[in-house]
Amino acid sequence: MGRGAQSLARVAVIVRAGAAPMWWPGLLAAAIGALVPGLTGRRIGLLTGAALFLVTMAVVALARGGRYAALARGATRAGRTDFLQDRAVTARNWRRGHRWWLLGAFLAAVASACVLPGAGGLLLAGAGAGLWAKAVRIGQWERRDDALYWVRTDRVERGRPAGKQIEAYRTTGPVAGDAAPGGARRSR
Template structure:
């Protein structure tokens, strides 16, 4: 049975969500709408012209992907080093529930970002959409890096759901991660669906 965010599962028990799944949850809803917004924006000549807009967008895509991928990397590493073993009474939240919670909590930001990206096409054709797609790529890269750490240490990293604020698994409220063995839960290292 899947437990919603912050639900108390019983005496001394905690609901835990996979760190990599939370990070990865935003990749797809930023990547595909970003590419769609870039394609729509490229149809409009804009103030700068398509060529300049798409070249600027490509540069912004790379910068955004790198910045997002590296953001708070030290904090993630610090929390991973301080991780403690999950208890037997802790409840491991399903991947689908974690993804749904993140996307539900960010739906208006995602919609607003898409509309702004499309509208920016009238200034720099395609650039806004490529920034959005770059953010999605950066989140995917960050999740992959977390997965590499999980494989290296032969553990999976989890965070208490009541500590996750605004979908941030490395926020100020997070004191430490919990760990389980590499086969726990229904998501592979890095947060992808387990095959």
Template structure:
């Protein structure tokens, strides 16, 4: 069955794309927020922020795992005419699509420090850590099954790796592409 040429992006790379910006912006916002005394005081703000970091990381890492699993279990083999997108291109496209989200999240995290110093930044860092953990989970599945999961790049740019527009994953062998299982740079 011919599908025509489509550009495919790695699922783990799409998930991992937001992890580093959110982590570093969150830590920066927490550092700036820790300089402010806030309404509750630094100690309460940073302790509650540490709790929020752990909760946000766990919730983000576990969110939508069922949908990832269903799409992975029903994945079809990529066609010969499908084009595998480079890791760098996927990261750049994904971060460019969210270029306004990161500064707004940073400003919101710093702004929340007037009430609870550092907590908003640590929450943001927790979301980044959760995305990184989710990419590692996907990489573990890929290594276990010796299969890489891909999603149509146009649909991933609009809705993320498992958004409403995504109806299926494609698969290739473990050596395809320039990213290791989990979306990290291949060494």
């Protein structure tokens, strides 16, 4: 990279990168948990899991929403020399950095079936659904502002695009990069 160039990753892609690795293993853990009678019984476990799914989804989707909005309002234009990271690279980096946490969460969700069948898996799936909803909301902001939000890759700590070390987002036009608003794959 040239002098003053920085590597930038899409905010919505970072947020969305954790959705699928939490959603599918969460549903699998819930299905495995539904096969185990558990201490409380399947009905209570699955009803508790459904409530946990809804609460977790809402909490994750709304968490730090004000911080994301403030960073989006204060966004500056990306420079010509800035390097825009591909969607696949951003998602792969997030998943590699969180693979042990995701494995531990899956194992804990399966193990929780001994007490509340299916509840741990639905909790994990709710976190994935909340991340997806947050990415969709960021995509709505991007469509509204006709700009895509990016963050410096050296500032993203532990996959948090709205952490304390993030001072501002960068923006580009809506056709930059290889991901659509909200972090989904761009249709060809």
